[in-house]
Amino acid sequence: MITFDNVTKSYEGKEGTVTAVKNVSFTVNKGDIFGVIGFSGAGKSTLVRCVNLLEEPTSGEVRVNNRDMKSLSAKELREARKKIGMVFQHFNLCESKTVYANVAIPLQLSKTPKKEVEKRVKDLLSFVGLSDKADNYPDQLSGGQKQRVGIARALATSPEVLLCDEATSALDPQTTKAILALLRKVNREFGITVLIITHEMPVIRDICNRVAVMENGEVIESGSVFDVFSRPEAKTTKNFVSSVMQDQLPQSVIKHLSEDGKTHYIYRILFEGEMASQPVLSKVGKQFDLEVNVLHGQITELQEKPFGNLIVEFHGEPERIEEAVALIKENLTVREVDLHEEY
Amino acid sequence: MRSTDWSTFWVRVLEATLETLTMTAFPLFFASLIGIPLGVAVVVTRKGHLFENRAAFFVLNTIVNIVRSVPFIILLVALIPLTRLIVGTTIGTTAAMVPLVIFAAPFIARLVESSLLEVDPGVTEAAKSMGATPWQIIFRFLIPEALSSLVLNLTIATIGLVGASAMAGAIGSGGLGDLAIAYGYQRFHTDVMIVTVILLVIIVQAIQVSGNHLSQAIRRR
Ligand SMILES: Nc1ncnc2c1ncn2[C@@H]1O[C@H](COP(=O)(O)OP(=O)(O)OP(=O)(O)O)[C@@H](O)[C@H]1O
Numbered sequence: 001m002i003t004f005d006n007v008t009k010s011y012e013g014k015e016g017t018v019t020a021v022k023n024v025s026f027t028v029n030k031g032d033i034f035g036v037i038g039f040s041g042a043g044k045s046t047l048v049r050c051v052n053l054l055e056e057p058t059s060g061e062v063r064v065n066n067r068d069m070k071s072l073s074a075k076e077l078r079e080a081r082k083k084i085g086m087v088f089q090h091f092n093l094c095e096s097k098t099v100y101a102n103v104a105i106p107l108q109l110s111k112t113p114k115k116e117v118e119k120r121v122k123d124l125l126s127f128v129g130l131s132d133k134a135d136n137y138p139d140q141l142s143g144g145q146k147q148r149v150g151i152a153r154a155l156a157t158s159p160e161v162l163l164c165d166e167a168t169s170a171l172d173p174q175t176t177k178a179i180l181a182l183l184r185k186v187n188r189e190f191g192i193t194v195l196i197i198t199h200e201m202p203v204i205r206d207i208c209n210r211v212a213v214m215e216n217g218e219v220i221e222s223g224s225v226f227d228v229f230s231r232p233e234a235k236t237t238k239n240f241v242s243s244v245m246q247d248q249l250p251q252s253v254i255k256h257l258s259e260d261g262k263t264h265y266i267y268r269i270l271f272e273g274e275m276a277s278q279p280v281l282s283k284v285g286k287q288f289d290l291e292v293n294v295l296h297g298q299i300t301e302l303q304e305k306p307f308g309n310l311i312v313e314f315h316g317e318p319e320r321i322e323e324a325v326a327l328i329k330e331n332l333t334v335r336e337v338d339l340h341e342e343y
Numbered sequence: 344m345r346s347t348d349w350s351t352f353w354v355r356v357l358e359a360t361l362e363t364l365t366m367t368a369f370p371l372f373f374a375s376l377i378g379i380p381l382g383v384a385v386v387v388t389r390k391g392h393l394f395e396n397r398a399a400f401f402v403l404n405t406i407v408n409i410v411r412s413v414p415f416i417i418l419l420v421a422l423i424p425l426t427r428l429i430v431g432t433t434i435g436t437t438a439a440m441v442p443l444v445i446f447a448a449p450f451i452a453r454l455v456e457s458s459l460l461e462v463d464p465g466v467t468e469a470a471k472s473m474g475a476t477p478w479q480i481i482f483r484f485l486i487p488e489a490l491s492s493l494v495l496n497l498t499i500a501t502i503g504l505v506g507a508s509a510m511a512g513a514i515g516s517g518g519l520g521d522l523a524i525a526y527g528y529q530r531f532h533t534d535v536m537i538v539t540v541i542l543l544v545i546i547v548q549a550i551q552v553s554g555n556h557l558s559q560a561i562r563r564r
């Protein structure tokens with residue numbers, strides 16, 4: 001649906017050239033909710049603005065629906081933009097227009113008949129849950145409500161793609177959840193491909209199926225959210241995952257364990273999918289007469305499937321521990337934890 | 344102080360008031376006709392804007408600056424040949440309107456510029472992302488968003504015109520300024536001076552209050 005092919009964007013400034021995006025290549029498939037995460041200044045906004053050519057890439061190609069955006073004429077580009085909705089961090093609504101008029105304007109730009117506009121706006125406002133606010137002005141709305149208007153406006157021209165640049169970053173966690181649920185609904189009900197830019201890992205965890213991690217203008221890691229969460233490679237990725245997953249032992253625990261001079265049998269167990277719900281640990285504990293001590297970890301949901309990361313310590317006969325680990329390995333990913341390697 | 348026969352003189356005062364209003368309204372209209380598009384042009388031709396064009400921006404911006412830097416009293420005299428060319432006379436209310444328009448147009452352009460630049464660039468961004476043409480962005484996004492502030496700024500320009508029209512009394516333009524100079528200053532009718540000042544204060548107040556109301560009404564339609 002969206003392909004970034006070696007995209008580079010640099011700005012000529014007084015202090016030389018700033019390269020905001022460097023050789024970025026990846027593909028967003030139809031139906032994806034694709035997340036791009038990175039710290040402030042990583043180049044995420046620049047990258048997403050290259051999709052609808054709000055920024056023109058210095059080199060490389062962005063293809064939407066197999067069409068090279070740079071090759072379009074001004075008129076074709078405007079038509080293409082109507083099929084690419086965009087939602088902004090600060091909403092960017094027209095303060096002088098009512099909620100109704102804000103949602104209607106993309107349709108009026110393409111001279112849609114009045115009756116049709118009326119119907120479409122009504123449907124959209126009810127879809128985003130703002131039917132009763134049609135005649136209000138943006139400054140009478142909360143942040144979450146403004147973003148709903150922003151989403152309704154972006155959907156007005158029935159786009160195939162929705163670009164969200166930090167759509168939830170100005171909202172509190174509760175409102176963020178509601179907006180994310182709405183974006184998921186957009187994806188499910190209309191089959192719209194969503195590209196989300198964020199610096200908040202919960203956003204990725206809660207709705208994305210694929211993710212790319214950006215740092216200093218480059219994509220340093222990408223893949224399915226499941227893979228990236230369970231096997232993060234780059235340091236930045238690990239930090240992002242840790243921020244929502246508690247998948248690293250806290251320093252105090254490591255210190256405590258490594259200073260008592262004893263041998264510890266510590267393992268990391270990854271739960272992916274159905275297995276998380278089974279009481280695996282208590283079962284092996286009983287079977288091999290072991291005491292199982294959960295040191296750290298958490299089980300959450302990814303893609304509506306359980307996903308977890310537990311760090312456990314076994315106390316008991318070393319041979320029995322080995323047997324227990326072998327049994328768990330039949331169904332789950334288990335890795336021995338070396339206290340010296342942890343940080 | 345000389346005494347004034349108010350039983351007949353009030354007609355002169357009424358005439359002068361109407362002349363002042365005329366010398367404000369008509370130049371405001373024509374100056375807006377020039378100044379508003381000029382202000383829009385100075386905004387949209389600048390770097391990174393809709394119709395980025397260095398040459399056009401430089402020329403327009405320089406013209407505005409040059410005219411803006413000539414004091415009105417000098418403009419009044421310097422433009423006499425142009426005035427004669429356009430309206431065929433160099434004295435009276437009609438003649439004063441030419442320099443008033445030339446004075447107000449670049450002033451209005453600057454005010455329009457500042458109103459438009461106040462509009463959140465995010466709005467332009469959103470408009471582009473929905474496939475609006477540059478003209479649609481100007482007329483359906485920028486101007487409506489700036490309208491309330493534009494009205495306030497045009498109020499400032501209107502009051503500026505009231506002041507300038509009084510100054511035009513120096514070349515015998517008619518109006519309250521002329522009356523104040525001719526009677527209050529040259530013939531020592533202090534009471535005439537006081538009456539004209541009071542009337543000018545009332546006119547300016549009325550303009551400001553209506554401007555504020557209109558601007559508010561636009562903001563909260
Ligand atoms: N118009 C511009 N001119 C010059 N440099 C720019 C411009 N836009 C962005 N940059 C630079 O490019 C880099 C990436 O900026 P960008 O806004 O894409 O980052 P971001 O990942 O979206 O950050 P944030 O999370 O803060 O929004 C920054 O170093 C920024 O200073």
Ligand SMILES: [Mg+2]
Nearest residue numbers: 044045046166
């Ligand atoms: Mg950004």
